[in-house]
Amino acid sequence: MIQVKEIRAQPLHCRAMKTTTANAGLVEKYAAPVPRYTSYPTAPHFHNGVDGATYGRWLDALDERSKLSLYLHIPYCDTLCWFCGCHTKITRRHTPVTEYLVALMAEVEIVAERARQAGEVTHVHWGGGSPTILSADEIVALTKALRSNFRFGEHAEFAVEIDPRGLDGDRIAALGRAGVTRASLGVQDLDPKVQVAINRVQPYEETRDVVVQLREQGVRSLNLDLIYGLPHQTVDGIRDTITRCAALRPDRIALFGYAHVPWMKTHQRLIDETVLPGLHERFEQSQAAAEQLEREGYLPIGLDHYARAEDGLAQAAQAGTLRRNFQGYTTDGADALIGLGASAIGKMPQGYVQNSPAIADYRRKSLNGELATVRGVELTDDDRVRADIIEQLMCDFRFDLGDVQERFGTAAGPVIADAERIAASDEDGLIELEDGRFEIPPHGRPFVRSICAAFDAHLGRSEARHSAAV
Ligand SMILES: C[S@@+](CC[C@H](N)C(=O)[O-])C[C@H]1O[C@@H](n2cnc3c(N)ncnc32)[C@H](O)[C@@H]1O
Numbered sequence: 001m002i003q004v005k006e007i008r009a010q011p012l013h014c015r016a017m018k019t020t021t022a023n024a025g026l027v028e029k030y031a032a033p034v035p036r037y038t039s040y041p042t043a044p045h046f047h048n049g050v051d052g053a054t055y056g057r058w059l060d061a062l063d064e065r066s067k068l069s070l071y072l073h074i075p076y077c078d079t080l081c082w083f084c085g086c087h088t089k090i091t092r093r094h095t096p097v098t099e100y101l102v103a104l105m106a107e108v109e110i111v112a113e114r115a116r117q118a119g120e121v122t123h124v125h126w127g128g129g130s131p132t133i134l135s136a137d138e139i140v141a142l143t144k145a146l147r148s149n150f151r152f153g154e155h156a157e158f159a160v161e162i163d164p165r166g167l168d169g170d171r172i173a174a175l176g177r178a179g180v181t182r183a184s185l186g187v188q189d190l191d192p193k194v195q196v197a198i199n200r201v202q203p204y205e206e207t208r209d210v211v212v213q214l215r216e217q218g219v220r221s222l223n224l225d226l227i228y229g230l231p232h233q234t235v236d237g238i239r240d241t242i243t244r245c246a247a248l249r250p251d252r253i254a255l256f257g258y259a260h261v262p263w264m265k266t267h268q269r270l271i272d273e274t275v276l277p278g279l280h281e282r283f284e285q286s287q288a289a290a291e292q293l294e295r296e297g298y299l300p301i302g303l304d305h306y307a308r309a310e311d312g313l314a315q316a317a318q319a320g321t322l323r324r325n326f327q328g329y330t331t332d333g334a335d336a337l338i339g340l341g342a343s344a345i346g347k348m349p350q351g352y353v354q355n356s357p358a359i360a361d362y363r364r365k366s367l368n369g370e371l372a373t374v375r376g377v378e379l380t381d382d383d384r385v386r387a388d389i390i391e392q393l394m395c396d397f398r399f400d401l402g403d404v405q406e407r408f409g410t411a412a413g414p415v416i417a418d419a420e421r422i423a424a425s426d427e428d429g430l431i432e433l434e435d436g437r438f439e440i441p442p443h444g445r446p447f448v449r450s451i452c453a454a455f456d457a458h459l460g461r462s463e464a465r466h467s468a469a470v
């Protein structure tokens, strides 16, 4: 068995693989929760030794060759989905959102001033929470603040996460005017019984109408988010959800395994655990969903994304240039990811930084003219090698030992020794190591997170509990 430092089990899935007795055994064996590896080291290893002063120095060190990616976090929604694992707050009043926006725009100015010598912005992503809680005027004002403080590249991508429920024409038009190039819509599942069980009633027609209007407003690239492993979900129901979603012809579909972490997200206790699919049902759902997506013409990308062949993500996967960051799989190869907003995480050449997750503290710092960083981690040489290998495995399911040796020199030594040890300890045929190429064959891919965990030198050094690996 591949040796992973002890933590609790997580959900696995990816390309379609028939559920057999043999892999049913693997599902149980590798069910231990492991991180999703949207960063390495992962967020539980961030510490308060990295603060605003550190981040300020890192921003100062950017130069005009450094391309920037901006992530803006809007941590508000108007209703609570019981499954939600995002960093968000429910508000029925708009005042907190408007007050937050003032602080966010202040932070935009502070950070842009500190990074004024940096290169142009190639990617922008608004996430949440629900960025579409902003009014039409606020969407336009925030975009103006970004464009007047940072230099945008001519072909900069601009992606926004959207909750289609109750989204009116004014806000959709504002997204078009703001120059949004891609919208990502939360759908989750179309079965009314599932929707009631997760407190998110969203008729298909509502999603369809938002898709049509976004296209009319010139937002050409669309992604839909789906989840498996939700209460009352069935294989047939997921297939039906996928067929109806595919009929809308989104360029991308993300298929996440429901991360049930009630110890962290206490509102998830509102979900009746007795109607949650078990480990094997989850695995079957993920595999049936993968098969259905492939039948509908979507190519699998990494662990949990699917894209049409002509989409940039599919092309990046084909070309071996796919990347992974906090927003998941991306074509974003910028040198620095600037996180803006409460709890936002940034990635600088030197390491990771995270803003204060407490909205009041974030607002106070930003309105005081201070950087709102409260934790982070500076990368060691060893971290850089492991981060590189883990990202390659999560994106391409393979890496080349010689290439790693060449790029990282002596720092690669212990990690290459780990790769050989990990491959030798694999009793389940999940890894192939031949001619200096470490590769996870198709039947091992649902277990990629567990294989990455075997390279994680920090795992087990924090109290973090993760979600299921399948
Ligand atoms: C910020 S939300 C998307 C925008 C908007 N808030 C919405 O829900 O429509 C990001 C996505 O994360 C996924 N998500 C949220 N909580 C999750 C959980 N506990 N497990 C798996 N996926 C989850 C959902 O698919 C959701 O669409």
Ligand code: SF4
Residues within 6 Å of the ligand: 076, 077, 079, 080, 081, 084, 085, 086, 088, 128, 129, 130, 163, 186
């Ligand atoms: S899933 Fe989206 S809309 Fe629902 S509470 Fe979470 S962030 Fe808000």
